[in-house]
Amino acid sequence: MSTSVRAVIGQEASANGEVVIETRALAKAFGDRPALRGVTFGAHRGELLAVIGPNGAGKTTLLSILAGIRKPDSGTVSRPPGEIGWVPQQAALYRRLTVAENLRLFARLEKVPDLDAAVEEMLDQTALADRRDDQAGTLSGGNQQRINIAIGLLARPAVLLLDEPSAGLDPRQRERLWDFVLALAGGGTTVIFSTHDLAEAERYGQRLLVLADGENLFDGTAPELHAAVPESGARDFEQAFVAFLRERGH
Amino acid sequence: MRWLFVKDLQIMRRSPLLTAILVIYPIAIAVLIGFALSRGPATPRVAFLNEIPAGTPLVIGGHQLDITGARGELCSRIDCVDVSSEEQARQMVESGDVLAALILPKDFINDIESLASLTPSQPTVKVLVNEEDPVKANLVDDRISALITQANLRLSRKVTRLAANYLTLLLRGGHLNLLGQTINVLGLKSTQDILEAIQPELPSGSPFAPALQRVITFARLARQNLNLANPLLSSIAHPIQVEKEVVSGSPPSLDAFAISVAATVTLMFATVLLVAGSLALEREENAFTRLTRGLVAKWALLTEKIALGIALSIVITLLMLAGLSLFVHIHWGRFPLILAAIVAGGAAFAAFGAAIGAAAKEVRASSLLAFMISLPIAFISLVESGTVSPTLYDIIKIVRAIFPFGPALDAMSGGLDAAGPALGLPIIHLAILAAAYGVLARIAIRRFA
Numbered sequence: 001m002s003t004s005v006r007a008v009i010g011q012e013a014s015a016n017g018e019v020v021i022e023t024r025a026l027a028k029a030f031g032d033r034p035a036l037r038g039v040t041f042g043a044h045r046g047e048l049l050a051v052i053g054p055n056g057a058g059k060t061t062l063l064s065i066l067a068g069i070r071k072p073d074s075g076t077v078s079r080p081p082g083e084i085g086w087v088p089q090q091a092a093l094y095r096r097l098t099v100a101e102n103l104r105l106f107a108r109l110e111k112v113p114d115l116d117a118a119v120e121e122m123l124d125q126t127a128l129a130d131r132r133d134d135q136a137g138t139l140s141g142g143n144q145q146r147i148n149i150a151i152g153l154l155a156r157p158a159v160l161l162l163d164e165p166s167a168g169l170d171p172r173q174r175e176r177l178w179d180f181v182l183a184l185a186g187g188g189t190t191v192i193f194s195t196h197d198l199a200e201a202e203r204y205g206q207r208l209l210v211l212a213d214g215e216n217l218f219d220g221t222a223p224e225l226h227a228a229v230p231e232s233g234a235r236d237f238e239q240a241f242v243a244f245l246r247e248r249g250h
Numbered sequence: 251m252r253w254l255f256v257k258d259l260q261i262m263r264r265s266p267l268l269t270a271i272l273v274i275y276p277i278a279i280a281v282l283i284g285f286a287l288s289r290g291p292a293t294p295r296v297a298f299l300n301e302i303p304a305g306t307p308l309v310i311g312g313h314q315l316d317i318t319g320a321r322g323e324l325c326s327r328i329d330c331v332d333v334s335s336e337e338q339a340r341q342m343v344e345s346g347d348v349l350a351a352l353i354l355p356k357d358f359i360n361d362i363e364s365l366a367s368l369t370p371s372q373p374t375v376k377v378l379v380n381e382e383d384p385v386k387a388n389l390v391d392d393r394i395s396a397l398i399t400q401a402n403l404r405l406s407r408k409v410t411r412l413a414a415n416y417l418t419l420l421l422r423g424g425h426l427n428l429l430g431q432t433i434n435v436l437g438l439k440s441t442q443d444i445l446e447a448i449q450p451e452l453p454s455g456s457p458f459a460p461a462l463q464r465v466i467t468f469a470r471l472a473r474q475n476l477n478l479a480n481p482l483l484s485s486i487a488h489p490i491q492v493e494k495e496v497v498s499g500s501p502p503s504l505d506a507f508a509i510s511v512a513a514t515v516t517l518m519f520a521t522v523l524l525v526a527g528s529l530a531l532e533r534e535e536n537a538f539t540r541l542t543r544g545l546v547a548k549w550a551l552l553t554e555k556i557a558l559g560i561a562l563s564i565v566i567t568l569l570m571l572a573g574l575s576l577f578v579h580i581h582w583g584r585f586p587l588i589l590a591a592i593v594a595g596g597a598a599f600a601a602f603g604a605a606i607g608a609a610a611k612e613v614r615a616s617s618l619l620a621f622m623i624s625l626p627i628a629f630i631s632l633v634e635s636g637t638v639s640p641t642l643y644d645i646i647k648i649v650r651a652i653f654p655f656g657p658a659l660d661a662m663s664g665g666l667d668a669a670g671p672a673l674g675l676p677i678i679h680l681a682i683l684a685a686a687y688g689v690l691a692r693i694a695i696r697r698f699a
Contacts, residue, residue, distance in 0.1 A: 092536035096264040
């Protein structure tokens with residue numbers, strides 16, 4: 001990790017207060033191929049952190065380690081997986097169960113103390129209370145993704161991981177989804193999301209983590225990424241991102 | 251785990267096709283097997299052409315035999331379709347209306363009667379068969395051969411009995427009807443008695459004394475030796491007698507075995523398909539990773555699926571046995587043993603299904619794989635020793651030991667019928683298989699996400 005990136009982490013931490021999750025030198029390899037090389041970062045309460053990078057950069061590996069699905073070869077994560085909500089890219093729910101049955105099942109498995117209250121709260125948050133008795137498979141992709149996220153929130157985690165949450169959604173569904181996520185962050189939940197959509201990352205990510213070949217190349221805001229490649233002449237964020245990667249040899 | 255179990259039941263309830271199959275399948279199997287067992291084999295339709303002139307008696311050695319009764323008995327064993335010509339019989343066989351045609355030629359009675367004469371000729375019946383279908387051809391051969399063998403046996407008994415009567419007449423004397431006249435036959439015993447009475451009356455030194463003595467000796471020896479002819483003739487009527495000794499195994503009744511096969515096949519398909527599909531569904535719904543991220547241990551998830559399989563196997567198999575009990579007698583007094591057999595079989599099949607589901611990862615692929623593996627194994631497991639080469643049977647024994655069908659069938663037979671195999675070994679075998687397939691499923695599930 002470069003000195004400038006370390007400096008950015010320090011600035012953010014001081015600017016936003018409490019760091020709710022922090023990684024130290026996370027490394028993971030699949031056979032001879034390294035997927036993560038000493039990734040270190042921290043995220044603050046109520047922060048929206050976008051993890052971006054080209055294909056094979058290690059975004060999903062990073063999120064799956066944070067979620068406790070994979071174990072790192074080395075390095076540490078400050079918060080145990082049980083305290084982190086995880087929302088996989090494709091809706092992980094039972095399509096033959098109703099919306100309420102899905103929420104109730106996962107709330108039971110999460111051992112949520114007040115089951116009914118938690119389910120009602122999630123139905124309110126997802127604005128799907130009127131469809132509570134509909135089978136999840138009959139809902140649109142966007143609504144299924146909202147339930148998917150709601151399931152990840154049942155245990156009221158301080159940190160929520162979203163793996164490409166808007167993949168496969170149409171623009172209207174995507175907008176609704178981000179309204180929902182922004183409201184979560186506004187309520188104090190730290191949201192770490194991976195995405196291929198750079199416009200989405202620029203718009204919603206308060207901070208960006210750029211990974212390439214498992215290496216953490218950048219940790220800062222979108223304007224800071226622009227500023228990191230002043231000679232490139234990039235007219236928009238996407239051009240700046242490509243120029244940044246090229247400059248770093250990717 | 252309890253909530254996962256409830257969830258799976260809810261999903262099953264919401265899958266009308268699956269639920270319908272799970273209910274209809276055992277009932278359909280029960281009805282099919284029940285009909286098959288309760289109605290027995292169908293009587294084959296055979297065209298019957300009798301060219302013997304009406305009213306022709308069958309007389310052997312002066313004794314008239316009941317040819318009408320013989321025809322009635324024959325037609326009670328097969329479904330006789332009377333035809334008027336050989337051409338009609340041939341057409342019916344060719345069209346498949348009848349399995350075969352049996353033709354008694356007009357000189358059939360004369361040929362049978364000639365058997366008791368000095369110039370016997372071989373009585374022959376004509377059989378027309380359609381051997382396009384090898385299975386049907388075998389069936390016809392077996393049925394017709396059995397009928398002809400029985401007819402031959404009856405005829406030989408009559409001829410033997412007649413010959414025995416002649417011998418008795420020769421030994422003891424009596425009356426013989428020949429060409430409408432009654433002839434008095436002296437018999438060897440009376441001959442000997444008369445000669446022995448005459449012998450003391452001969453003068454001493456009579457030249458006839460030695461000759462008379464020789465005749466008396468001949469009469470005595472002939473009588474003694476011909477006495478042995480009766481049992482000899484009886485043995486000709488039954489030249490080979492079967493003395494059966496069971497040296498190993500005490501098989502259950504055929505009905506009980508058929509029920510066991512039906513129950514085990516039902517148990518196998520329902521349990522393996524359901525568990526394999528249910529486990530694969532966790533992955534298809536993307537729920538597996540979410541569940542095993544800390545909410546449920548992988549072992550617990552597998553255990554839940556196996557428990558689901560056992561619960562379902564109990565319901566389905568008992569449903570099938572209840573359906574079958576409408577047709578055949580089920581020993582419900584053996585319920586605890588039946589239940590033990592179902593639970594053990596269900597556990598092994600469920601673990602087997604879990605291994606398939608974990609390996610296949612997709613519901614459709616797991617269903618296909620379950621069918622492709624289960625069906626041939628069930629067939630192979632039913633192959634009996636002596637019907638294939640020893641090397642092949644050794645391989646079959648290994649297959650039976652590795653897969654749950656064979657021991658599950660033994661357990662089910664033992665549970666249903668006191669004459670079946672002991673339950674202990676098959677249940678231990680099934681428990682070992684359940685554990686082994688559980689471990690395999692656990693290994694396969696590592697690459698499941």
